[in-house]
Amino acid sequence: MSRSIISLLFLLLCVSGAAQRLGKEKDTAQYKDRYGIRVGLDIVRPIYSFFDENDKGFELVGDYRLTKRFYLAAELGYRDHTRQEDFYDFTTKGQYIKAGVDYNAYKNWLGMENMIITGLRYGFSTFNTTLNEYTINSDPFLPERTETESVDYDNLNASWAELVLGLKVEVLHNIFLGFSFRGNVKISSTEPENFRNLYVPGFERVYVNDYGFSFNYTISYLIPFYRK
Amino acid sequence: MKPSMRSVFLILAISFSISCERDDICIDDITPKLIIRFYDFENPELFKDVANIKVNIEGADGDYINETITTLTDSIALPINVGGNQTRYTLTLQETEALEQEENADVFEITYTQEDLFVSRPCGYEAIFNEVVTDLEKDEDNWIDEIVPLSDPLEIINESSAHVKIYH
Numbered sequence: 001m002s003r004s005i006i007s008l009l010f011l012l013l014c015v016s017g018a019a020q021r022l023g024k025e026k027d028t029a030q031y032k033d034r035y036g037i038r039v040g041l042d043i044v045r046p047i048y049s050f051f052d053e054n055d056k057g058f059e060l061v062g063d064y065r066l067t068k069r070f071y072l073a074a075e076l077g078y079r080d081h082t083r084q085e086d087f088y089d090f091t092t093k094g095q096y097i098k099a100g101v102d103y104n105a106y107k108n109w110l111g112m113e114n115m116i117i118t119g120l121r122y123g124f125s126t127f128n129t130t131l132n133e134y135t136i137n138s139d140p141f142l143p144e145r146t147e148t149e150s151v152d153y154d155n156l157n158a159s160w161a162e163l164v165l166g167l168k169v170e171v172l173h174n175i176f177l178g179f180s181f182r183g184n185v186k187i188s189s190t191e192p193e194n195f196r197n198l199y200v201p202g203f204e205r206v207y208v209n210d211y212g213f214s215f216n217y218t219i220s221y222l223i224p225f226y227r228k
Numbered sequence: 229m230k231p232s233m234r235s236v237f238l239i240l241a242i243s244f245s246i247s248c249e250r251d252d253i254c255i256d257d258i259t260p261k262l263i264i265r266f267y268d269f270e271n272p273e274l275f276k277d278v279a280n281i282k283v284n285i286e287g288a289d290g291d292y293i294n295e296t297i298t299t300l301t302d303s304i305a306l307p308i309n310v311g312g313n314q315t316r317y318t319l320t321l322q323e324t325e326a327l328e329q330e331e332n333a334d335v336f337e338i339t340y341t342q343e344d345l346f347v348s349r350p351c352g353y354e355a356i357f358n359e360v361v362t363d364l365e366k367d368e369d370n371w372i373d374e375i376v377p378l379s380d381p382l383e384i385i386n387e388s389s390a391h392v393k394i395y396h
Binding site: 085086087088134135136137138139141142143144145147194195196198208 | 287
């Protein structure tokens, strides 16, 4: 009895091995990558917006596959950000667009469409900033002075270059989870008089030498157009 | 998802969600102080030290209620009140036996207009002072002979040089 089981198993093993070899050859001959447009949104921004009065916003993301490794990519977003500094606080509201290319540096197994992204973007934002109030930074032992009348700086804009490092992983059929980290360098901006653009939507916090960082977590859906 | 891919994703996602603490502190020049240099009344070209001087600023709390400078010095820097457009200083020479100095309080006032300037992210706004006018209150025995602004009109925009001379 046991002998017959063993020989049966052995037979099955041989057959399955042969089947696998056969299947593999078929795959390499026939598998084609999917090309299409992928659209999604930042999943962390809405949560931030819900819990934090001072940091509201959303971001839509999208990419379009050009070649095996290159994608056209863009982000579109809105931010309403209030920041309290030691001696003043300000609110910046505005929208931004980032456009550029993604390069997939990851060699996928057959049938997989994950990405390790290195990319470049050009970013542009138009925004309004309100200086809500400020206190003169002076000797702490003397009476202080706080100006509570807000000052509006409208129609400001900024542009920047952005380096993208990120991941996109297909977690369910056609559904991707993504994460990206971005380093920004400001190219141009209209600075408000007697103030400074300390925050730019899309660019986020502007550090001293006009550089910045941002990141996003996205969920996106692939709409395949054709296979190649 | 390949296991290696999954772990890379997790590590990256976690490491970037731990955000940084702010580390910026104000190191730029902020609202300037009034810098006074003391000169010899008899010999106007020469500095003349003051010793054991007490400074009171009207409206101040803490240190400047009774700030005492006991060492010899030929210059002092006094904060200017941004809460109003004038600051009243009382400079008191204190009794010092070694110098045969008797207690003598003199009062002077500066009036000015203010202008607010943005400095930097951590420092915020400073005030600078324009159209500064000095006024020495005469009493029966002034130890200060004369207060002379070093520029006309006097503007106090930084602390890189003295703003007024006091002859005594």
